[in-house]
Amino acid sequence: MLTKVQWLYCLDEMERMFPDAHCELVHDNPFELLVATLLSAQCTDVLVNKVTKNLFQKYKKPEDYLAVSIEELQTDIRSIGLYRNKAKNIQALSKQLIELYDGEVPPNRDLLTTFPGVGRKTANVVVSVAFDIPAIAVDTHVERVSKRLGLCRWKDSVLQVEETLMKKTPMELWSKTHHQLIFFGRYHCKAQNPNCPECPLLSVCREGKKRMNKIVAQ
DNA sequence: CTCCCGATAT
DNA sequence: ATATCAGGAG
Numbered sequence: 001m002l003t004k005v006q007w008l009y010c011l012d013e014m015e016r017m018f019p020d021a022h023c024e025l026v027h028d029n030p031f032e033l034l035v036a037t038l039l040s041a042q043c044t045d046v047l048v049n050k051v052t053k054n055l056f057q058k059y060k061k062p063e064d065y066l067a068v069s070i071e072e073l074q075t076d077i078r079s080i081g082l083y084r085n086k087a088k089n090i091q092a093l094s095k096q097l098i099e100l101y102d103g104e105v106p107p108n109r110d111l112l113t114t115f116p117g118v119g120r121k122t123a124n125v126v127v128s129v130a131f132d133i134p135a136i137a138v139d140t141h142v143e144r145v146s147k148r149l150g151l152c153r154w155k156d157s158v159l160q161v162e163e164t165l166m167k168k169t170p171m172e173l174w175s176k177t178h179h180q181l182i183f184f185g186r187y188h189c190k191a192q193n194p195n196c197p198e199c200p201l202l203s204v205c206r207e208g209k210k211r212m213n214k215i216v217a218q
Numbered sequence: 219c220t221c222c223c224g225a226t227a228t
Numbered sequence: 229a230t231a232t233c234a235g236g237a238g
Binding site: 224 | 229230231232233235236237238
C-alpha cells in the first residue's frame with residue numbers, strides 16, 4: 001500500500017506532468033455540463049464534444065429536449081453509443097429539472113443523483129466543475145490508476161476508491177487531483193500498454209514495478 | 219451480475 | 229478480432 005508520503009510524492013509528480021489538467025467536456029453552463037457528462041458514459045470525451053457541438057446549438061434549455069420525439073433525440077446522439085438509454089434519461093432529467101428545480105441544475109451532489117441517468121460519478125463531475133464544490137469523481141481512469149499505484153486494493157468498489165482518495169488528499173486539491181489522475185490515466189498510465197519505463201511514479205508504483213520485473217525476466 | 223452500444227485504438 | 233472509452237440501472 002502507498003504511504004501518505006508516497007501519495008503526496010505522486011501528487012507532486014502529476015502536477016509536474018499535467019499542471020493544467022482540466023475538464024475536457026466542452027460546455028457553457030451547468031446544464032450543458034450535466035448533459036455532456038451523462039453522454040460521456042462508456043465513450044471518449046472527444047466523441048462527446050463532436051456530438052454536443054451540434055446538439056447544444058439545437059437544444060439550449062430542458063424544454064427543448066422535451067419538444068422533440070424520443071426518436072429524433074436518439075438520432076441526434078446516436079454516434080455516442082448507449083443512445084436509447086441516454087436519450088430517455090435526458091428527456092426524463094429535463095422533465096424533473098423543470099418540475100422540481102425551475103429548470104436550474106441544483107448545486108448539490110445528493111440531489112443530482114436523484115436524476116435519471118445521473119450516478120455518483122456524474123454528480124461529482126457537475127458539482128466539482130460547474131460549482132467549484134470539492135469532489136473526486138472516480139471514473140475508469142481514476143479507478144485504474146489508483147489500483148495500479150497501490151493507493152487502494154484491487155477489490156475496492158469505486159466508492160471505496162473515492163473515500164480513500166478523499167481521505168489521503170488535502171481537500172483544497174481534490175478537484176485538481178481528480179483531473180490530473182484522469183490526464184495521467186488517459187495519456188500516460190493507459191489501460192493498454194502503460195508507459196512504465198518512462199513513468200515518474202515508477203519508484204512507488206506497485207503494478208509498475210511488477211511489470212518492469214516481467215520485462216527484465218525476458 | 220447483465221445489459222445498453224457506436225467509435226476508435228491496438 | 230478484441231479491448232476500451234470521464235457509467236448507470238435493473
